[in-house]
Amino acid sequence: MKTLKNISFWLLLVVIAGVAVVPIVQGNVSMREDAFFILMLVILASSTNIIMGYTGYVSFGHIVYFGTGGYVAFYLMQTFQWHFVLAALVGGVAASLLAFLLGNAVLRLRGAYFALSTIGINEAVRAFVSNFEPLGGSIGMFFNFSMYDAYGGAKNAGQLAYYAMVVLALMTIAASFLIKKSKFGLGLMSIREDQDASMVLGINPSRMKVITYTISAFFPAIAGAIFFFKNGLIEPGPAFELHRSVEALVMVMLGGFGTVTGPIVGAVVYERLRGFLITNETFSNFHLVIAGAMLLLIVLFVPAGLVGWLRLRFAAVRRFLE
Amino acid sequence: MILSVENVSKRFGGLQALDKVTLSVNEGEIFGIIGPNGAGKTTLFNTINGVYPPTEGRIKFRGEDVTGLPPFDLSKRGLARTYQVVRPLGELTVRENVTVGACFGRENLPLEKAEKVADEILEFVGLTARNDMLASKLNVAQKKRLEMARALAARPILILLDEVLAGLNPQEVADMLGVVRKIREQGVTIIMIEHLMHAVMNLSDRVFVLDYGAQIAEGTPQEVSNHPKVIEAYLGDPEVAKRFLEGTPS
Numbered sequence: 001m002k003t004l005k006n007i008s009f010w011l012l013l014v015v016i017a018g019v020a021v022v023p024i025v026q027g028n029v030s031m032r033e034d035a036f037f038i039l040m041l042v043i044l045a046s047s048t049n050i051i052m053g054y055t056g057y058v059s060f061g062h063i064v065y066f067g068t069g070g071y072v073a074f075y076l077m078q079t080f081q082w083h084f085v086l087a088a089l090v091g092g093v094a095a096s097l098l099a100f101l102l103g104n105a106v107l108r109l110r111g112a113y114f115a116l117s118t119i120g121i122n123e124a125v126r127a128f129v130s131n132f133e134p135l136g137g138s139i140g141m142f143f144n145f146s147m148y149d150a151y152g153g154a155k156n157a158g159q160l161a162y163y164a165m166v167v168l169a170l171m172t173i174a175a176s177f178l179i180k181k182s183k184f185g186l187g188l189m190s191i192r193e194d195q196d197a198s199m200v201l202g203i204n205p206s207r208m209k210v211i212t213y214t215i216s217a218f219f220p221a222i223a224g225a226i227f228f229f230k231n232g233l234i235e236p237g238p239a240f241e242l243h244r245s246v247e248a249l250v251m252v253m254l255g256g257f258g259t260v261t262g263p264i265v266g267a268v269v270y271e272r273l274r275g276f277l278i279t280n281e282t283f284s285n286f287h288l289v290i291a292g293a294m295l296l297l298i299v300l301f302v303p304a305g306l307v308g309w310l311r312l313r314f315a316a317v318r319r320f321l322e
Numbered sequence: 323m324i325l326s327v328e329n330v331s332k333r334f335g336g337l338q339a340l341d342k343v344t345l346s347v348n349e350g351e352i353f354g355i356i357g358p359n360g361a362g363k364t365t366l367f368n369t370i371n372g373v374y375p376p377t378e379g380r381i382k383f384r385g386e387d388v389t390g391l392p393p394f395d396l397s398k399r400g401l402a403r404t405y406q407v408v409r410p411l412g413e414l415t416v417r418e419n420v421t422v423g424a425c426f427g428r429e430n431l432p433l434e435k436a437e438k439v440a441d442e443i444l445e446f447v448g449l450t451a452r453n454d455m456l457a458s459k460l461n462v463a464q465k466k467r468l469e470m471a472r473a474l475a476a477r478p479i480l481i482l483l484d485e486v487l488a489g490l491n492p493q494e495v496a497d498m499l500g501v502v503r504k505i506r507e508q509g510v511t512i513i514m515i516e517h518l519m520h521a522v523m524n525l526s527d528r529v530f531v532l533d534y535g536a537q538i539a540e541g542t543p544q545e546v547s548n549h550p551k552v553i554e555a556y557l558g559d560p561e562v563a564k565r566f567l568e569g570t571p572s
Binding site (some may be wrong): 002182183186187189190192193194196197198199200201202203204206258315 | 422430
């Protein structure tokens with residue numbers, strides 16, 4: 001694989017790992033909490049970008065896999081006392097399986113119809129979970145505090161969850177990069193540009209789309225498992241929250257649709273911006289208005305997103321900024 | 323025989339787009355398909371390369387029955403085509419467009435080898451200078467070349483060219499004809515739909531004439547242009563008929 005010899009690939013991973021290590025070295029818990037949340041958004045945005053940015057299928061309800069992974073892992077940990085890492089992996093596989101089965105049906109749809117169907121899937125799964133007693137129904141499930149003893153107490157479990165999130169973020173970004181620069185990724189982008197022409201060029205779009213959708217469900221599912229493990233409580237509302245899905249789309253658009261670094265930049269900028277507006281005295285009451293107006297301006301005037309704009313504007317940037 | 327189309331019909335609701343078309347193409351030849359607008363030429367291409375299955379009839383490619391196979395399957399077997407209305411992958415670069423063809427075509431190459439093939443092909447069609455441009459930024463003549471390059475990158479055995487000369491100026495037409503001849507010299511069989519009569523008559527070994535979805539004539543360019551039915555259906559105007567017979571540009 002040529003990508004593994006690519007300096008920008010390693011540089012990107014080293015930068016992310018380096019930044020992620022700072023809160024640990026400084027022993028700053030509140031900073032670690034911020035970083036934990038931002039990394040989670042990076043994972044959600046990057047995996048949405050794999051199906052949306054590379055393949056051109058806007059998965060509006062991608063959060064369904066975050067919730068699914070969270071629920072499966074939570075159930076295994078709570079009911080069968082499975083170890084967190086194993087439960088999270090099984091949660092990821094379960095979500096991928098669900099994506100595989102659903103993908104075979106809904107990926108036949110194009111454009112707005114596909115986007116709508118993914119919202120439908122999210123709402124249907126949420127309604128199912130809310131009424132399914134073994135998963136706690138609308139009340140959800142919670143851990144007995146002693147559950148964390150196996151991990152050396154709640155404090156250590158929080159630390160462990162952070163490490164897990166860092167590793168997962170690195171894996172997601174690596175996967176996104178490898179896909180983008182591979183033959184498979186080229187096929188996806190070809191489908192994005194013109195599915196019918198791609199078919200004539202020898203691409204089997206149904207198969208490639210289903211594989212991609214399956215991959216893009218895996219990472220948010222594990223992120224969900226980690227998030228709810230640390231949270232100690234899972235409910236249908238926060239697990240299948242549609243607006244988080246929409247936020248992930250916004251981050252992708254903000255940073256740069258179809259680029260590797262775009263969703264990362266988008267997630268960080270969006271989260272910081274929102275944090276700033278919410279805590280600022282003048283803006284706090286109408287932070288959403290300002291955020292919305294800014295997004296409107298970006299979509300109108302910089303539709304390629306921040307990274308996309310840099311890549312278009314400066315040819316030299318294209319060599320190292322993916 | 324590389325391709326044989328046997329009694330193929332295609333119906334869209336009440337419209338009989340193809341009516342029992344039978345033709346066969348030999349290895350290494352340039353086979354021209356002509357006919358008035360709406361005669362079903364592009365539909366015939368779409369049926370041959372699997373965009374939609376024929377309502378009835380069979381299509382054999384290199385001795386194998388390929389009726390109803392999807393386009394990506396036919397592409398892997400060595401059948402490539404260009405579109406009349408160009409379909410560049412707009413947000414990808416010229417080189418990436420051609421690499422897609424090489425990656426997923428007959429040879430199913432890994433990415434790095436496909437990139438090398440793409441460079442060769444771009445040189446061949448004269449687009450090397452535009453390598454890193456986005457495909458959507460090319461002009462019409464360049465897009466036509468790109469369309470051709472992408473199809474050739476698949477290293478096809480048979481290529482279907484759907485009006486590659488349409489919309490080009492005389493110089494560009496001459497250049498493109500040079501490319502078509504070079505493709506044939508490489509041993510690739512060509513079926514071409516063309517409205518530009520002098521081009522199709524000069525290039526083709528055999529010509530097939532469609533009208534209202536049915537065959538009305540087939541033979542060498544000379545035979546076809548003397549065929550009374552062709553003159554009647556295709557060239558009502560005797561003045562045009564005379565120019566057509568002499569093979570001068572219209």
